[in-house]
Amino acid sequence: MPGLARLLLSPPSCRDVGTLRRVVEGRTVLVTGASFGIGEATARLLAEAGAEVLLLARTGERLHAVAGDIEAAGGRAHAYRLDLSRPEDIAPLVAEVERRHPRIDLVISNAGRSIRRPALAAAERRDLERSLAVNLTGPAALLLALLPRMVAQGGGGVVNVSTVSARPPAAPRWASYQGSKAGFDLWVRSVGSELRDRGVWVSSVYLPLVRTRMSDVAGLYRHAPALTPLEAAQAVAGAVVRPRERVAPWWLAGQELAALLLPGPLGRALSHLETLERQREGRG
Ligand SMILES: NC(=O)c1ccc[n+]([C@@H]2O[C@H](COP(=O)([O-])OP(=O)(O)OC[C@H]3O[C@@H](n4cnc5c(N)ncnc54)[C@H](OP(=O)(O)O)[C@@H]3O)[C@@H](O)[C@H]2O)c1
Known part of the structure; x- marks a missing residue:
């Protein structure tokens, strides 16, 4: 990405593998959603820096392909199939992971699904349930199963791969995605504030x-400036190297401040855009 666009878009990042290596070499890192996109790029980057990576997602063949590439390059990787929307699968999976790996130093909670649809569309109820399962209750259940071991081993870290959309203002057509991502963000930060004195940090x-595959679905953003998966992984690496509660592009604070100070005008502007989109679609 050109320098100016990167400056505008990127959150603080770690682009130096040597710096990342000093923090993760020899550590065990579990990455959810490691079969595609940001999770895949993050797992590859962490493995390159010497971490042993545990790859979780539904698509087994992709996980094995990524793990194979990492091992061919001299790294260590293990593939675990898990559907986060099936809560009954989480405890057996965690039991197997804990049997095979004596400690887990870091969890990158990345798996997610996005959907943009009018809230009153017939499918919205199903969208809401799926989004909550993959973006909120599934990852929360996984962490509830993993955190006791982390506390017992003396600490660890959790990176929540979130979105600027999890922060205000609320945008039309994103109810399921925004609601589920914002809910998980608050949940995991609350857990972080509870466990900080027991050695667990959350960022x-x-x-x-x-x-990525996710943003490609919304043709809307095809020409918008975007990070590459590697650049997103480098932002995740930034949170690993220097854990902070919040890692965000510099302009996000401005967006949040505008939502706080100017809720009326901002709400009306977003509502106007929605009206125009509905008119374009011929739905009045
Ligand atoms: N792309 C963006 O513009 C953007 C921006 C901000 C934040 N994010 C966040 O970044 C994260 C990764 O998104 P991405 O863009 O890399 O999307 P992606 O390429 O579609 O990857 C999503 C990952 O989540 C996994 N996943 C989806 N449903 C799952 C389920 N039920 N159980 C287990 N794993 C599941 C997918 O694997 P399987 O399909 O193999 O299960 C895949 O590995 C998401 O949390 C997203 O909210 C993305």
């Missing part, structure tokens, strides 16, 4: 648009 990385 939320609020990413802008990233060019």
Whole structure:
């Protein structure tokens, strides 16, 4: 990405593998959603820096392909199939992971799904349930199963791969995505504030648009400036190297301040855009 666009988009990042290596070499890192996109790029980057990576997602063949590439390059990787929307699968999976790996130093909670649809569309109820399962209750259940071991081993870290959309203002057509991502963000930060004195830190990385399978679905953003998956992974690496509660592009604070100070005008502007979109679609 050109320098100016990167400056505008990127959250603070770690682009130096040597710096990342000093923090993660020899550590065990579990990455959810490691079969595609940001999770895949993050797992590859962490493995390059010497971490042993545990790759979780539904698509087994992709996980094995990524793990194979990492091992061929001299790294260590293990593939675990898990559907986060099936809560009954989480405890057996965590039991297997804990049997095979004596400690987990870091969890990158990245798996997610995005959907943009009018809230009153017939499918919205199903969208809401799926989004809550993959973006909120599934990752929360996984962490509830993993955190006791982390506390017992003396600590660890959790990076929440979040989105600038999890922060105000609320945008039309994003109810399921925004609601589920914002809910998980608050949940995990609350857990972080509870466990900080027991050695567990939590960092939320609020990413802008990233060019992946997820963002490709919304043709709307095809020409918008976006990070590459590697640049997003470097932002995640930034949170690993220097854990902070919040890692965000510099302009996010401005967006939040505008939502706080100018809720009326901002709300009316967003509502106007929605009216125009509905008219373009011929739905009045
Ligand atoms: N792309 C963006 O513009 C953007 C911006 C800000 C934040 N984010 C966040 O970044 C994260 C990764 O998104 P991405 O852009 O890399 O999307 P992606 O390429 O679609 O990857 C999503 C990952 O989540 C996994 N996943 C989806 N449903 C799952 C389920 N039920 N159980 C287990 N794993 C599941 C997918 O694997 P399987 O399909 O194999 O299960 C895949 O590995 C998401 O949390 C998203 O909210 C993305």
